[in-house]
Amino acid sequence: MSHSHAPTAAPLRMGVLIPNGKLAMWLFLGTEIMFFTAFIGTYIVLRLGSPGWPADPEITHIRVWAGGVNTFVLICSSVSVVLAHEAMNLRNYRKATNLILVTLVLSCVFLGIKTYEYSGKFQHDILPGHIPETDQQAIVKLSRQLETATNLPVLRQRERDLKAGTGKDKLLGDVREQIAKLAPLETACRPIKDIASGKAAAEGHQTTLYDIQEQFAGVKGSYVAAHEHAEKTTEPSSLDAMARLRDVVAAIASTKPEEDTSTRKGAELLKGYFESKLPTPVADPVTPAQPGAPVPAAAPASPTASEPVSWQQVSASEEARKLLAASAPILESHHQILETVEVSHPILYGNIFASSYFLMTGFHTLHVIIGMFMFGIIIWLGMSNRLGDQHAVLVENCGLYWHFVDLVWIFLFPLIYIVQLGS
């Protein structure tokens, strides 16, 4: 009885005096702090444990200005989201919707700049597991890239598959023709392959990355030279074409083998085409035709196997002229294949750098994308005039989450883009 007259005590209140949703968000952010601390902590350990870590923006294609602009963009979006929260408290739902829209646009800008940065990384192949760290690895990479660019391994596999099947003779013929067209390119690149596979070293040749660069430039140059030779023969005048052919012959003959200029290599490349197309291999030593000498009339187009003809005779034939003209597009296509391949420079610790970079910025970007979906929900509610007092916690939670995303970037920006320690 006495209990009923007791002064009313304040009702017992359990738990934390914040909305459940907000408590849940803070708990989640607590786990997020540990999540990102783990990445950042391991990054610091790896970085300081690897003297010579790549920090030069020229090598890593890190753009400090892009990171700086993105920092600014995220700061702006943090302001707009906190102002949206304030507008919700003042029950100004239209203003809140607009401010969230601004935040969404800013997050799109962030993603755009991130895309630009990532595309640069992909373009220069700054990807985990793709980066050569020593000269030898750079040589092996070049060789593999050349092989992939020619598409020859795929074509050979197709050839084997087709051979096993029946009734696909036409397809098989097509594949074989493609392979045959690529053969000169394969031959031109063989020295690089030999070095990469260690065959050259086994034969006692010491090769550095510098030599390989020169070699590769030489292959490219010879294609340019050969294309130049071949293209001019498409000129209508047969006499001009013949003169051109003589130049090719002269180019081979006049340069000493040890000189190895790209003109000579290009001319030899062209000769290689004839040898692969004409019935009889032409291996005769070459004597340059006299300038102005009459073109030998009607040289045998298809000599018999027992009677080898000279390169000079073959090159002067009409059939050869046609072949030469037809080789121009093939040479061009080979040159284009070569242009897609670049000699990569070794980057010490490049792979672990790329792994850390993509792991940290990738998870951060994932958080940005998730945040954008949250903003989308709020904007959708606002646009359909359903945003109300009951959504105050939702907007506040989105804001808290977004500030955390900003917080992570605040640390990633200096750690990835600026700090040169340990490099």
Place this chain on the structure above:
Amino acid sequence: MSESHTTPEVTHTHDDDGHAEHPHINYMLIFYALCVLTVLSVLADVLGGDKSKVMVGLIVLTVATFKAMFVMLYFMHIRFEGKWKYALLAPTMILALALIVALAPDIGSEYYMRSTPQAIAHPRHSDDAAIPATHLPKHH
């Protein structure tokens, strides 16, 4: 440091048990502070160059800590929240710091044996110069 630096125009005092009703904050002031700090980071990078790597590193990380403090205290309203914030954030902070402490013995220690290509290409100590080093990668 949370209590020591100046509070940008807080017009109400805060209530330790309350929620939502935090005082009015001049968010633009915080925004300007964050922008100035970001510019400071970039300036430190541009002016620092290669000579003072340690100094630049310390400056930008200190600046980042201050920026993080501003965001947490004012944008996330930590400064005006009830005492629950300590109970909630202490465990996660302790665990996060525990990771750093656990990793500390490894920080700065080398991971590569002296015979690995990486260690040969970039000898850490002067006595390592005795190892026949291949030439360093050339970049342009």
